[in-house]
Amino acid sequence: MAEAPGSGGYSIAAVSKLTGISCHALRVWERRYGFPTPERSASGHRRYPTEQVGALREIATLAQAGHSIGDLIEGHRAGGLPGRSVPEGKAAELPPSTVVLDLLSNGDLVGAQAVLDRFLARLAPLEMVERIIEPVLVEVGERWFRRESSIYQDRCVVGCVFSQLNRLLEQARRLNHNPGRRVLIGAVQGELHEGGVLMLSLALELAGLRAIPIGTDVPILEFQKAVEVWKPDALALSFVLSRNINKRFAELASITSVPVFVGGRSIVNHQGLARRFGLIPLTGSLAAASAELVAETERWYDRRSRVRSHNHGPESATPARWSRMLDRNA
Numbered sequence: 001m002a003e004a005p006g007s008g009g010y011s012i013a014a015v016s017k018l019t020g021i022s023c024h025a026l027r028v029w030e031r032r033y034g035f036p037t038p039e040r041s042a043s044g045h046r047r048y049p050t051e052q053v054g055a056l057r058e059i060a061t062l063a064q065a066g067h068s069i070g071d072l073i074e075g076h077r078a079g080g081l082p083g084r085s086v087p088e089g090k091a092a093e094l095p096p097s098t099v100v101l102d103l104l105s106n107g108d109l110v111g112a113q114a115v116l117d118r119f120l121a122r123l124a125p126l127e128m129v130e131r132i133i134e135p136v137l138v139e140v141g142e143r144w145f146r147r148e149s150s151i152y153q154d155r156c157v158v159g160c161v162f163s164q165l166n167r168l169l170e171q172a173r174r175l176n177h178n179p180g181r182r183v184l185i186g187a188v189q190g191e192l193h194e195g196g197v198l199m200l201s202l203a204l205e206l207a208g209l210r211a212i213p214i215g216t217d218v219p220i221l222e223f224q225k226a227v228e229v230w231k232p233d234a235l236a237l238s239f240v241l242s243r244n245i246n247k248r249f250a251e252l253a254s255i256t257s258v259p260v261f262v263g264g265r266s267i268v269n270h271q272g273l274a275r276r277f278g279l280i281p282l283t284g285s286l287a288a289a290s291a292e293l294v295a296e297t298e299r300w301y302d303r304r305s306r307v308r309s310h311n312h313g314p315e316s317a318t319p320a321r322w323s324r325m326l327d328r329n330a
Contacts, residue, residue: 009039009047017106018099019056026056033073054094097135104136104157105149116164125168125206126287129199134286136161137195158195165198172205179210181233181297184226187216188237188248196238196264203290220251227258234297235260236282242266249277259300261293 015036016023030036036056038046048056059072096119103112119132140157143149185201187193194216201211212232214222227235235258239245245266252260262274263282271281280296282289 009049010053011111012038012046012048014103014108014111015048015053015056017108017111018053018094018102019060021056021060029069029073033070035073035076050094057094095135097132097139100132101136101139101143101157104160105140105143105153107156109156109160112160125172126203128168129165129202130286133161133165134195134199141193162194162198165195165202169198169202169205169211172202173211176205176208176210178208179205180208181294182210182212182230183234183236183293183297184212184214184223184230184232185236185238186214186218186223187239188223188252189217189219190243191239191241192216193238193240193264196240199286200236200238200263200290200293203286204293207290207294209294220248220254223252224255227255232258233301234258234293236293237262239264239266239270242270245270246273249274249279252279253277259297261296263289 010018012023012026015021015026021029026036030038036048036052038048038052041047055076059069059076062072063069096115100112100115103115116128116132120128123131136157140149140154144154183204185197185204187197197213197216201213204211212230214226216238223235223237226232235255237252237260239248239262249262249270252262256278259280260278261280261282267274267281268283271283274281280293280300282292284292
Protein backbone atom coordinates (compact mmCIF):
# COMPACT_ATOMS: atom_id res chain seq x y z
CA MET A 1 0.00 0.00 0.00
CA ALA A 2 1.28 3.47 -0.80
CA GLU A 3 1.57 6.50 1.40
CA ALA A 4 -1.62 6.90 3.38
CA PRO A 5 -2.88 9.96 5.21
CA GLY A 6 -0.88 10.42 8.39
CA SER A 7 1.40 7.44 7.69
CA GLY A 8 4.46 9.58 6.97
CA GLY A 9 5.72 7.62 4.00
CA TYR A 10 5.42 4.76 1.54
CA SER A 11 5.17 1.10 2.49
CA ILE A 12 7.94 -1.28 1.46
CA ALA A 13 5.65 -2.87 -1.12
CA ALA A 14 4.91 0.49 -2.73
CA VAL A 15 8.62 1.42 -2.74
CA SER A 16 9.43 -1.90 -4.41
CA LYS A 17 6.91 -1.19 -7.16
CA LEU A 18 8.04 2.40 -7.64
CA THR A 19 11.77 1.63 -7.76
CA GLY A 20 11.98 -1.91 -9.14
CA ILE A 21 14.00 -2.98 -6.08
CA SER A 22 12.72 -6.11 -4.37
CA CYS A 23 11.45 -5.94 -0.79
CA HIS A 24 14.17 -8.40 0.18
CA ALA A 25 16.91 -6.19 -1.32
CA LEU A 26 15.55 -3.12 0.49
CA ARG A 27 15.81 -4.94 3.82
CA VAL A 28 19.31 -6.20 2.99
CA TRP A 29 20.52 -2.73 2.00
CA GLU A 30 19.11 -1.27 5.19
CA ARG A 31 20.92 -3.86 7.30
CA ARG A 32 24.19 -3.97 5.33
CA TYR A 33 24.66 -0.34 4.22
CA GLY A 34 22.47 1.60 6.63
CA PHE A 35 20.33 2.93 3.77
CA PRO A 36 17.47 3.37 3.23
CA THR A 37 16.42 4.42 6.72
CA PRO A 38 12.65 3.99 6.94
CA GLU A 39 10.61 5.19 9.85
CA ARG A 40 8.21 2.85 11.63
CA SER A 41 4.46 3.17 11.83
CA ALA A 42 2.55 2.62 15.06
CA SER A 43 2.10 -1.00 14.03
CA GLY A 44 5.83 -1.42 13.39
CA HIS A 45 5.73 -1.40 9.57
CA ARG A 46 8.39 0.38 7.53
CA ARG A 47 7.47 3.76 6.10
CA TYR A 48 9.83 5.36 3.55
CA PRO A 49 10.00 9.17 3.11
CA THR A 50 9.42 10.51 -0.39
CA GLU A 51 12.99 11.81 -0.77
CA GLN A 52 14.39 8.33 -0.06
CA VAL A 53 12.13 6.84 -2.72
CA GLY A 54 13.55 9.31 -5.24
CA ALA A 55 17.12 8.41 -4.23
CA LEU A 56 16.37 4.69 -4.47
CA ARG A 57 15.06 5.10 -8.00
CA GLU A 58 18.28 6.83 -8.99
CA ILE A 59 20.38 4.14 -7.31
CA ALA A 60 18.41 1.38 -9.02
CA THR A 61 18.90 3.02 -12.43
CA LEU A 62 22.64 3.49 -11.89
CA ALA A 63 23.04 -0.06 -10.57
CA GLN A 64 21.65 -1.37 -13.86
CA ALA A 65 24.44 0.56 -15.60
CA GLY A 66 27.04 -1.45 -13.70
CA HIS A 67 27.77 0.61 -10.57
CA SER A 68 28.07 -1.28 -7.28
CA ILE A 69 25.32 -0.83 -4.69
CA GLY A 70 27.81 -0.05 -1.92
CA ASP A 71 29.50 2.70 -3.94
CA LEU A 72 26.18 4.17 -4.97
CA ILE A 73 24.85 4.36 -1.44
CA GLU A 74 28.12 5.86 -0.22
CA GLY A 75 27.95 8.35 -3.07
CA HIS A 76 24.37 9.24 -2.18
CA ARG A 77 25.36 10.01 1.39
CA ALA A 78 28.13 12.26 0.09
CA GLY A 79 25.75 13.92 -2.37
CA GLY A 80 27.78 12.62 -5.29
CA LEU A 81 25.79 10.01 -7.20
CA PRO A 82 27.22 9.69 -10.74
CA GLY A 83 25.58 12.26 -13.05
CA ARG A 84 24.04 14.14 -10.16
CA SER A 85 25.12 16.79 -7.69
CA VAL A 86 22.21 17.02 -5.27
CA PRO A 87 23.15 17.46 -1.60
CA GLU A 88 22.29 14.72 0.86
CA GLY A 89 18.64 14.74 1.86
CA LYS A 90 17.69 16.73 -1.26
CA ALA A 91 17.02 13.90 -3.70
CA ALA A 92 14.50 14.83 -6.37
CA GLU A 93 11.00 14.22 -5.09
CA LEU A 94 8.82 12.04 -7.22
CA PRO A 95 5.91 14.03 -8.70
CA PRO A 96 2.64 12.72 -7.25
CA SER A 97 1.33 12.11 -10.77
CA THR A 98 4.27 9.77 -11.43
CA VAL A 99 3.63 7.95 -8.17
CA VAL A 100 -0.04 7.45 -9.03
CA LEU A 101 0.73 6.38 -12.58
CA ASP A 102 3.40 3.90 -11.53
CA LEU A 103 1.19 2.36 -8.87
CA LEU A 104 -1.75 1.98 -11.26
CA SER A 105 0.53 0.56 -13.94
CA ASN A 106 1.43 -2.13 -11.42
CA GLY A 107 -2.22 -2.81 -10.60
CA ASP A 108 -2.07 -1.26 -7.12
CA LEU A 109 -5.43 0.52 -7.05
CA VAL A 110 -5.49 0.70 -3.25
CA GLY A 111 -2.08 2.32 -3.11
CA ALA A 112 -2.92 4.80 -5.87
CA GLN A 113 -6.18 5.76 -4.18
CA ALA A 114 -4.33 6.33 -0.90
CA VAL A 115 -2.04 8.83 -2.65
CA LEU A 116 -5.03 10.51 -4.33
CA ASP A 117 -6.88 10.73 -1.01
CA ARG A 118 -3.86 12.30 0.66
CA PHE A 119 -3.77 15.09 -1.91
CA LEU A 120 -7.55 15.47 -2.01
CA ALA A 121 -7.39 16.35 1.67
CA ARG A 122 -5.32 19.45 0.97
CA LEU A 123 -5.87 20.46 -2.66
CA ALA A 124 -8.83 22.20 -4.24
CA PRO A 125 -10.50 20.12 -6.98
CA LEU A 126 -8.98 22.09 -9.88
CA GLU A 127 -5.53 21.95 -8.27
CA MET A 128 -5.99 18.20 -7.93
CA VAL A 129 -6.82 17.95 -11.61
CA GLU A 130 -3.99 20.17 -12.82
CA ARG A 131 -1.28 18.75 -10.55
CA ILE A 132 -2.14 15.05 -10.63
CA ILE A 133 -5.04 13.89 -12.78
CA GLU A 134 -4.26 15.71 -16.02
CA PRO A 135 -0.51 14.87 -15.89
CA VAL A 136 -1.38 11.21 -15.31
CA LEU A 137 -3.63 11.15 -18.39
CA VAL A 138 -1.01 12.90 -20.49
CA GLU A 139 1.83 10.65 -19.38
CA VAL A 140 -0.10 7.41 -19.79
CA GLY A 141 -0.80 8.48 -23.36
CA GLU A 142 2.87 9.27 -23.90
CA ARG A 143 3.90 5.90 -22.51
CA TRP A 144 1.46 4.20 -24.83
CA PHE A 145 2.86 6.15 -27.78
CA ARG A 146 6.41 5.17 -26.80
CA ARG A 147 5.25 1.55 -26.40
CA GLU A 148 6.28 1.56 -22.77
CA SER A 149 2.91 0.32 -21.52
CA SER A 150 0.35 -2.29 -22.50
CA ILE A 151 -3.38 -2.08 -23.06
CA TYR A 152 -4.20 -3.61 -19.69
CA GLN A 153 -2.06 -0.98 -17.92
CA ASP A 154 -3.57 1.87 -19.91
CA ARG A 155 -7.12 0.71 -19.13
CA CYS A 156 -6.36 0.36 -15.42
CA VAL A 157 -4.91 3.88 -15.23
CA VAL A 158 -7.67 5.54 -17.25
CA GLY A 159 -10.44 3.68 -15.41
CA CYS A 160 -9.20 4.74 -11.99
CA VAL A 161 -8.57 8.35 -13.01
CA PHE A 162 -11.97 8.69 -14.67
CA SER A 163 -13.64 7.28 -11.56
CA GLN A 164 -11.92 9.97 -9.51
CA LEU A 165 -12.95 12.67 -11.99
CA ASN A 166 -16.56 11.52 -11.95
CA ARG A 167 -16.61 11.62 -8.15
CA LEU A 168 -15.27 15.17 -8.16
CA LEU A 169 -17.77 16.16 -10.84
CA GLU A 170 -20.72 14.70 -8.95
CA GLN A 171 -19.65 16.49 -5.78
CA ALA A 172 -19.32 19.81 -7.63
CA ARG A 173 -22.72 19.31 -9.25
CA ARG A 174 -24.39 18.72 -5.88
CA LEU A 175 -22.86 21.90 -4.48
CA ASN A 176 -23.81 24.00 -7.52
CA HIS A 177 -27.28 24.85 -6.27
CA ASN A 178 -28.14 27.73 -8.62
CA PRO A 179 -26.25 27.14 -11.86
CA GLY A 180 -26.11 29.89 -14.45
CA ARG A 181 -25.64 29.22 -18.13
CA ARG A 182 -25.78 25.68 -19.49
CA VAL A 183 -22.90 24.32 -21.57
CA LEU A 184 -23.11 21.21 -23.73
CA ILE A 185 -19.75 19.39 -23.68
CA GLY A 186 -18.43 16.46 -25.71
CA ALA A 187 -15.99 15.24 -28.35
CA VAL A 188 -16.64 14.80 -32.05
CA GLN A 189 -16.76 11.63 -34.10
CA GLY A 190 -13.40 9.85 -34.09
CA GLU A 191 -12.28 11.50 -30.84
CA LEU A 192 -12.27 8.90 -28.06
CA HIS A 193 -10.46 10.76 -25.26
CA GLU A 194 -12.95 11.61 -22.53
CA GLY A 195 -10.57 13.22 -20.04
CA GLY A 196 -10.97 16.72 -21.46
CA VAL A 197 -14.76 16.42 -21.41
CA LEU A 198 -14.82 15.46 -17.75
CA MET A 199 -12.20 17.99 -16.66
CA LEU A 200 -13.91 20.92 -18.37
CA SER A 201 -17.28 19.80 -16.99
CA LEU A 202 -15.80 19.88 -13.49
CA ALA A 203 -14.24 23.32 -14.02
CA LEU A 204 -17.52 24.80 -15.27
CA GLU A 205 -19.58 23.33 -12.42
CA LEU A 206 -17.09 24.85 -9.98
CA ALA A 207 -17.49 28.18 -11.83
CA GLY A 208 -21.26 28.08 -11.28
CA LEU A 209 -22.37 26.90 -14.72
CA ARG A 210 -24.24 23.72 -15.52
CA ALA A 211 -22.22 21.28 -17.60
CA ILE A 212 -24.03 18.76 -19.79
CA PRO A 213 -21.41 16.19 -20.88
CA ILE A 214 -22.51 13.76 -23.59
CA GLY A 215 -19.27 11.84 -24.04
CA THR A 216 -16.99 11.16 -26.97
CA ASP A 217 -17.21 10.00 -30.60
CA VAL A 218 -20.40 11.99 -31.19
CA PRO A 219 -21.32 12.95 -34.80
CA ILE A 220 -21.69 16.68 -35.44
CA LEU A 221 -25.32 16.11 -36.46
CA GLU A 222 -26.07 14.92 -32.92
CA PHE A 223 -24.56 18.06 -31.44
CA GLN A 224 -26.76 20.08 -33.81
CA LYS A 225 -29.84 18.18 -32.64
CA ALA A 226 -28.91 18.61 -28.96
CA VAL A 227 -28.38 22.34 -29.40
CA GLU A 228 -31.74 22.66 -31.15
CA VAL A 229 -33.71 20.60 -28.61
CA TRP A 230 -31.97 21.34 -25.29
CA LYS A 231 -31.09 24.95 -26.16
CA PRO A 232 -27.85 25.22 -24.15
CA ASP A 233 -26.09 28.56 -23.93
CA ALA A 234 -22.83 27.25 -25.40
CA LEU A 235 -21.17 24.21 -26.94
CA ALA A 236 -17.65 23.12 -25.94
CA LEU A 237 -15.71 20.33 -27.66
CA SER A 238 -12.47 18.59 -26.76
CA PHE A 239 -9.85 17.80 -29.41
CA VAL A 240 -6.90 15.66 -28.36
CA LEU A 241 -6.22 14.44 -31.90
CA SER A 242 -5.98 16.63 -34.98
CA ARG A 243 -7.22 13.99 -37.43
CA ASN A 244 -9.78 15.44 -39.90
CA ILE A 245 -9.73 18.70 -37.97
CA ASN A 246 -10.49 20.87 -41.05
CA LYS A 247 -13.53 18.76 -41.82
CA ARG A 248 -14.76 18.84 -38.23
CA PHE A 249 -14.31 22.60 -37.97
CA ALA A 250 -16.22 23.10 -41.22
CA GLU A 251 -19.08 20.96 -39.90
CA LEU A 252 -19.14 22.81 -36.59
CA ALA A 253 -19.36 26.14 -38.44
CA SER A 254 -22.96 25.23 -39.28
CA ILE A 255 -23.90 25.63 -35.60
CA THR A 256 -24.60 29.36 -35.31
CA SER A 257 -27.22 29.69 -32.57
CA VAL A 258 -24.71 29.35 -29.72
CA PRO A 259 -20.99 30.10 -29.29
CA VAL A 260 -18.89 27.03 -30.13
CA PHE A 261 -15.68 26.51 -28.16
CA VAL A 262 -12.89 24.08 -29.06
CA GLY A 263 -10.14 23.06 -26.65
CA GLY A 264 -7.62 20.33 -25.99
CA ARG A 265 -4.04 19.56 -26.94
CA SER A 266 -4.62 19.79 -30.70
CA ILE A 267 -6.13 23.27 -30.54
CA VAL A 268 -2.85 24.86 -29.46
CA ASN A 269 -1.60 24.47 -33.03
CA HIS A 270 -4.92 25.23 -34.74
CA GLN A 271 -6.17 28.42 -33.06
CA GLY A 272 -6.13 30.49 -36.25
CA LEU A 273 -7.93 27.78 -38.17
CA ALA A 274 -10.61 27.57 -35.50
CA ARG A 275 -11.22 31.31 -35.63
CA ARG A 276 -11.51 31.23 -39.42
CA PHE A 277 -14.44 28.85 -39.00
CA GLY A 278 -16.06 31.10 -36.39
CA LEU A 279 -15.07 28.85 -33.47
CA ILE A 280 -13.55 30.09 -30.21
CA PRO A 281 -10.31 28.32 -29.20
CA LEU A 282 -9.60 27.59 -25.54
CA THR A 283 -5.97 27.22 -24.49
CA GLY A 284 -3.90 27.43 -21.33
CA SER A 285 -4.62 25.82 -17.99
CA LEU A 286 -7.98 24.31 -17.14
CA ALA A 287 -8.81 27.21 -14.83
CA ALA A 288 -7.85 29.73 -17.52
CA ALA A 289 -9.84 27.90 -20.20
CA SER A 290 -12.99 27.74 -18.08
CA ALA A 291 -12.69 31.43 -17.15
CA GLU A 292 -12.24 32.31 -20.83
CA LEU A 293 -15.30 30.28 -21.78
CA VAL A 294 -17.40 32.11 -19.21
CA ALA A 295 -16.18 35.54 -20.33
CA GLU A 296 -16.41 34.83 -24.07
CA THR A 297 -19.93 33.42 -23.71
CA GLU A 298 -21.10 36.63 -22.06
CA ARG A 299 -19.41 38.74 -24.74
CA TRP A 300 -20.95 36.59 -27.48
CA TYR A 301 -24.49 37.16 -26.17
CA ASP A 302 -23.84 40.84 -25.54
CA ARG A 303 -22.69 41.33 -29.16
CA ARG A 304 -25.62 39.34 -30.50
CA SER A 305 -28.02 41.41 -28.45
CA ARG A 306 -26.52 44.64 -29.80
CA VAL A 307 -26.59 43.36 -33.39
CA ARG A 308 -30.21 42.31 -33.11
CA SER A 309 -31.17 45.58 -31.48
CA HIS A 310 -29.49 47.46 -34.33
CA ASN A 311 -31.09 45.31 -37.02
CA HIS A 312 -34.57 45.70 -35.56
CA GLY A 313 -34.30 49.45 -35.14
CA PRO A 314 -36.57 51.73 -37.21
CA GLU A 315 -33.72 53.10 -39.34
CA SER A 316 -31.80 49.86 -39.82
CA ALA A 317 -30.86 49.17 -43.41
CA THR A 318 -28.60 46.17 -42.73
CA PRO A 319 -29.32 43.45 -45.30
CA ALA A 320 -30.66 40.19 -43.88
CA ARG A 321 -27.66 38.23 -45.18
CA TRP A 322 -25.22 40.58 -43.42
CA SER A 323 -27.27 40.29 -40.23
CA ARG A 324 -26.92 36.50 -40.28
CA MET A 325 -23.15 36.79 -40.75
CA LEU A 326 -22.85 39.20 -37.83
CA ASP A 327 -25.03 36.93 -35.74
CA ARG A 328 -22.89 33.93 -36.58
CA ASN A 329 -19.59 35.65 -35.78
CA ALA A 330 -20.77 37.74 -32.87
